[in-house]
Amino acid sequence: MLYFSKSRILFITLFSLLFITIASSNLFKFDDEFFSKKINLGLDLQGGSYLLLEIDNDPVIEQKLQNLTTTIRNYFKDQNIKISNIKIDGDSIFFNVDNQNKQIIVDTFTDENSEINPYYPRFKSHQLNIEDIGVNLKINFSKQGLVALKTSSQDQAIEIVRRRIDEVGTNEPNILKRGNNRILVELPGLDDPMRVKSLLGKTANLTFRFVTNDENDGFGVEKLKYEDGTDEATVSKRIIISGDNLLDAQPQMDTQSNQTVVSFSLDRVGAKRFGKATSTGIGKQLAIVLDGKIISAPVIRDTIASGNGQISGGFTFQSATDLALLLRSGALPAPLNIIEERTVGPDLGQDSINAGMIALAIGFLLVIIFMFIKYKVFGLITNVTLIINLFILLGILTLFEATLTLPGIAGIILTVGMAVDANVLIFERIKEELKDEKNNILAFDSGYVKSRTAIIDANITTLLAAIILFFMGSGPIKGFSVTLGVGIFTTLFSVYFIARLFTSLYVSKNRNKEKLI
Amino acid sequence: MIAFNKYYNHFNFLSGILIFCSLILLVFKGLNFGIDFKGGTLIELRSSDDKINVSSLRDKFSQMNLGDVSVKKFGNDTDYLVKFENKDNKKNIIEEIKLNLDKSFGNNFDFRRVENVGPKVSAELLKSGVIAISLSLAVMLFYIWIRFEWQFSLGAILALFHDVIVTLGVFSLFSLEINLSIIAAVLTIVGYSMNDTVVIFDRVRENLRKYSDIKIFELTNISINETLSRTIITSATTLLALLAIYFFGGEILKGFSLAMILGVVFGTYSSIYIANTVLVRLKVSQKTVLREDDKS
Numbered sequence: 001m002l003y004f005s006k007s008r009i010l011f012i013t014l015f016s017l018l019f020i021t022i023a024s025s026n027l028f029k030f031d032d033e034f035f036s037k038k039i040n041l042g043l044d045l046q047g048g049s050y051l052l053l054e055i056d057n058d059p060v061i062e063q064k065l066q067n068l069t070t071t072i073r074n075y076f077k078d079q080n081i082k083i084s085n086i087k088i089d090g091d092s093i094f095f096n097v098d099n100q101n102k103q104i105i106v107d108t109f110t111d112e113n114s115e116i117n118p119y120y121p122r123f124k125s126h127q128l129n130i131e132d133i134g135v136n137l138k139i140n141f142s143k144q145g146l147v148a149l150k151t152s153s154q155d156q157a158i159e160i161v162r163r164r165i166d167e168v169g170t171n172e173p174n175i176l177k178r179g180n181n182r183i184l185v186e187l188p189g190l191d192d193p194m195r196v197k198s199l200l201g202k203t204a205n206l207t208f209r210f211v212t213n214d215e216n217d218g219f220g221v222e223k224l225k226y227e228d229g230t231d232e233a234t235v236s237k238r239i240i241i242s243g244d245n246l247l248d249a250q251p252q253m254d255t256q257s258n259q260t261v262v263s264f265s266l267d268r269v270g271a272k273r274f275g276k277a278t279s280t281g282i283g284k285q286l287a288i289v290l291d292g293k294i295i296s297a298p299v300i301r302d303t304i305a306s307g308n309g310q311i312s313g314g315f316t317f318q319s320a321t322d323l324a325l326l327l328r329s330g331a332l333p334a335p336l337n338i339i340e341e342r343t344v345g346p347d348l349g350q351d352s353i354n355a356g357m358i359a360l361a362i363g364f365l366l367v368i369i370f371m372f373i374k375y376k377v378f379g380l381i382t383n384v385t386l387i388i389n390l391f392i393l394l395g396i397l398t399l400f401e402a403t404l405t406l407p408g409i410a411g412i413i414l415t416v417g418m419a420v421d422a423n424v425l426i427f428e429r430i431k432e433e434l435k436d437e438k439n440n441i442l443a444f445d446s447g448y449v450k451s452r453t454a455i456i457d458a459n460i461t462t463l464l465a466a467i468i469l470f471f472m473g474s475g476p477i478k479g480f481s482v483t484l485g486v487g488i489f490t491t492l493f494s495v496y497f498i499a500r501l502f503t504s505l506y507v508s509k510n511r512n513k514e515k516l517i
Numbered sequence: 518m519i520a521f522n523k524y525y526n527h528f529n530f531l532s533g534i535l536i537f538c539s540l541i542l543l544v545f546k547g548l549n550f551g552i553d554f555k556g557g558t559l560i561e562l563r564s565s566d567d568k569i570n571v572s573s574l575r576d577k578f579s580q581m582n583l584g585d586v587s588v589k590k591f592g593n594d595t596d597y598l599v600k601f602e603n604k605d606n607k608k609n610i611i612e613e614i615k616l617n618l619d620k621s622f623g624n625n626f627d628f629r630r631v632e633n634v635g636p637k638v639s640a641e642l643l644k645s646g647v648i649a650i651s652l653s654l655a656v657m658l659f660y661i662w663i664r665f666e667w668q669f670s671l672g673a674i675l676a677l678f679h680d681v682i683v684t685l686g687v688f689s690l691f692s693l694e695i696n697l698s699i700i701a702a703v704l705t706i707v708g709y710s711m712n713d714t715v716v717i718f719d720r721v722r723e724n725l726r727k728y729s730d731i732k733i734f735e736l737t738n739i740s741i742n743e744t745l746s747r748t749i750i751t752s753a754t755t756l757l758a759l760l761a762i763y764f765f766g767g768e769i770l771k772g773f774s775l776a777m778i779l780g781v782v783f784g785t786y787s788s789i790y791i792a793n794t795v796l797v798r799l800k801v802s803q804k805t806v807l808r809e810d811d812k813s
């Protein structure tokens with residue numbers, strides 16, 4: 001156990017030096033790209049926001065069912081099948097049909113090439129389930145249909161979220177999918193989390209609709225409140241143009257009224273419709289509705305054919321900027337709820353780094369002093385090993401650009417405390433061996449051999465705990481499990497290679513000395 | 518040689534009482550779950566005006582209609598930790614609080630940390646925490662079952678349960694907060710306690726093979742003594758590191774390091790007085806380990 005070949009010594013030295021160099025690249029600047037890697041600081045150390053957003057799919061499902069009723073009615077009308085009493089109740093559509101046509105409809109829905117009920121061959125399932133419940137037929141989304149719907153609204157939502165966050169201009173945001181209805185947003189070094197939260201909290205569904213009292217215009221009407229909550233108006237459900245028709249939106253100072261407005265330009269389809277509406281509707285009020293609230297409802301004075309317009313509504317410059325940003329980035333397919341938020345200010349992050357480093361330094365010092373008092377020369381060997389171990393650990397974290405969190409620092413400190421364990425097991429075993437064995441080298445050899453199973457068992461148990469934490473834990477806790485887990489490997493390496501190398505050099509020089517340890 | 522075995526019965530009795538009390542506490546008093554597991558909002562504030570004190574701040578917060586609010590000093594004299602349920606999960610609650618505070622105290626507060634956990638997420642976090650701990654216990658059981666004979670597994674697992682339950686009992690007794698980092702601490706305790714037990718068991722097994730004429734009662738004592746200096750040194754260095762985190766690592770790591778400190782103390786104790794006594798009570802002998810050797 002104590003013999004080291006020259007090549008192995010060379011390997012150990014190079015390996016240690018490599019990681020020490022990588023670790024020190026956190027402190028010094030190297031020109032080389034390989035050495036310019038750095039440990040990432042977690043949000044709890046550098047400050048920033050962690051937001052978990054959940055997509056509220058209920059409105060989407062409701063909307064889809066609403067559209068579906070129209071589709072079903074029209075589709076079967078074309079086939080001369082009369083459908084009556086079609087209504088939505090909860091998550092299902094119900095309708096009545098003659099008994100002779102019932103089977104035809106059921107067959108239409110269960111046909112693999114159905115025109116109105118897409119079939120997913122991959123999942124062997126239709127989008128919709130149809131069920132004959134006696135008096136009427138019941139249609140609702142199948143399990144796979146719901147999954148497909150959720151996935152698609154998640155895909156759209158993450159795109160919009162990305163655009164909005166990019167527009168705010170935070171550095172290196174991290175935007176990820178979680179499950180099929182959640183989005184995780186990590187925003188390092190953000191100074192104004194409230195602004196991002198309010199931007200993400202808005203669906204930004206913009207519509208232009210006429211203010212009307214005519215209940216029979218074929219589309220229906222609804223009462224909507226003004227944004228400031230003071231008044232309400234009856235607005236037609238017919239949408240003239242929507243946010244989808246926007247090409248661009250910018251905040252602007254209107255020189256005539258001296259107000260901040262949002263100016264917009266429309267795409268071709270939008271411009272055409274807007275032109276037509278403004279020419280036929282002169283004198284009428286056109287309500288600009290955002291997320292179910294009226295921003296303003298100006299009276300149309302002229303035909304606007306250019307496709308350019310303005311939205312006024314008592315904006316401040318900030319609110320106009322935000323509205324323009326929301327309109328440019330598009331509407332979310334469904335409302336987002338922030339179901340988890342963790343924000344750390346930059347100065348708390350810095351305080352945590354300082355506290356962590358002080359704790360690390362003190363913990364390290366205490367352990368080193370303790371080991372030196374207890375084992376003298378071998379304590380010194382353990383201590384040097386411990387320092388190299390720490391550098392290798394930092395080096396590996398740097399190499400993989402791992403994220404260091406406050407619990408992660410705690411993990412490093414804990415590793416320092418537990419790393420001596422293996423050396424202690426070995427040294428204590430050697431002491432025991434020396435009671436019967438007078439030959440130093442043989443005693444050291446068997447000390448290493450006999451302590452091995454205990455060391456491996458002991459480290460595997462800690463490693464298992466770290467692995468479970470890694471998969472079950474979130475954010476900062478993950479950082480802890482990473483340092484703890486990597487620490488086990490670096491500890492074993494430094495104990496069996498570095499400490500053993502030093503030990504073997506010392507023991508072969510002092511092979512005849514009594515009371516070596 | 519210290520006669521640890523003289524006190525096996527006494528300490529078993531003591532552990533029994535400890536576990537019993539802990540379970541009573543856990544059932545009737547319960548744990549003080551933080552917002553991670555209960556849901557709610559947490560704000561860490563730092564005031565730049567030293568005239569502001571905790572009671573005036575508490576008064577202000579109780580006027581804000583936030584439900585049950587707790588306002589506490591947090592480490593520094595100027596730092597406060599505010600927690601409330603946020604039942605309706607209001608979206609702009611932080612802005613409202615900021616406006617309210619600015620109105621009453623001037624612009625003197627720095628919002629250093631804001632955490633808001635919705636009821637759905639907290640329920641999920643609690644579930645995954647419980648799963649993580651159960652899973653780790655199961656994995657440990659499995660590992661030690663492969664490596665040792667079943668009597669040893671039982672001893673190790675009882676020791677683990679003892680450590681986890683008593684640590685949680687202490688948290689319940691002093692109403693210390695249980696949050697995500699406590700789960701991490703508990704898992705690390707599981708690892709550490711196992712580690713400690715395994716080292717002694719390894720020696721017990723070795724000695725069982727070596728001596729056929731020594732009874733397990735005596736043999737465990739020999740093994741404990743042989744590994745005693747290692748037990749002490751490793752516990753000592755680990756505790757030194759943990760004390761450094763507890764005293765210097767900042768307010769956020771206090772609960773975590775405290776749980777770990779308790780865990781290391783209980784873990785060391787249980788390796789000696791629970792794990793080993795199980796071997797004694799199950800009358801483990803040389804046959805137990807030799808049979809296992811024949812098989813392999």
